[in-house]
Amino acid sequence: MSLRVIFLGPPGAGKGTQAQNLAREWGVPHIATGDMLREAVAASSALGLEAKRHMNSGGLVPDPVVIGLVGERLGQPDAKTGCVLDGFPRTVAQAEALDALFARTGIALDRVVFFDVSRGELLRRLTGRRICRACGRSFHLVSAPPKVAGKCDACGGELHQRADDSEATVATRLDVYQTQTAPLLDYYRGRTLLAEVAGEGPVDRVAEAIRTAVGQAVTR
Numbered sequence: 001m002s003l004r005v006i007f008l009g010p011p012g013a014g015k016g017t018q019a020q021n022l023a024r025e026w027g028v029p030h031i032a033t034g035d036m037l038r039e040a041v042a043a044s045s046a047l048g049l050e051a052k053r054h055m056n057s058g059g060l061v062p063d064p065v066v067i068g069l070v071g072e073r074l075g076q077p078d079a080k081t082g083c084v085l086d087g088f089p090r091t092v093a094q095a096e097a098l099d100a101l102f103a104r105t106g107i108a109l110d111r112v113v114f115f116d117v118s119r120g121e122l123l124r125r126l127t128g129r130r131i132c133r134a135c136g137r138s139f140h141l142v143s144a145p146p147k148v149a150g151k152c153d154a155c156g157g158e159l160h161q162r163a164d165d166s167e168a169t170v171a172t173r174l175d176v177y178q179t180q181t182a183p184l185l186d187y188y189r190g191r192t193l194l195a196e197v198a199g200e201g202p203v204d205r206v207a208e209a210i211r212t213a214v215g216q217a218v219t220r
């Protein structure tokens, strides 16, 4: 079995949480460009230094950089069975590059899942988000607080706020999403690949909606 799915939606929609769980369930790699870029930043590679400027201001990292990164990742052996793409594509140019990449290898995209979440809820989630420096797990100051303030429940690591989760930068990211990423909805709707799920509500309920949306596209 193979499964290729894109999780599409604004920052804070919950793509990362769902992708992590469902990719494991489906036995395919979770490919998150945001995580890959943050790793490059942490390693202070040339690519990381270039990416950091854009990320901290809330803008997008240039298409050629991200397309190169994803192209390389999809060429690795574990991606032969498929993937859950989280945070990519984010522009029409990236979507076209992905089409070209898949076409070259005779591979088809199975589904694009769009996470529908209101702007108010996105702002609330992003500005209250805190992340463990050690294991990457996320918490929310109000809706999912850690047992001990400032400490990760899973590993005891120190919680911090991502540089791009400050209020001003979050507003920029939501605007960038509207202008650069939202056009992808029509791009995929036109090819009848798009399924919309309600991204508010409990994690389990959202997961079930995604399973249904993806299951309809795939004979398993």
Ligand code: ADP
Pocket: 010, 011, 012, 033, 034, 035, 037, 054, 055, 056, 058, 059, 060, 061, 062, 063, 066, 086, 087, 088, 089, 090, 094, 164, 173
């Ligand atoms: P979120 O979805 O919460 O904004 P991500 O971790 O997916 O967070 O992305 C964080 C930042 O990394 C983005 O604001 C952007 O600067 C950069 N980034 C991630 N994916 C892409 C992409 N496909 N194209 C361009 N920039 C990207």
Ligand code: ZN
Pocket: 132, 133, 134, 135, 136, 137, 152, 153, 154, 155, 156, 157
């Ligand atoms: Zn931790």
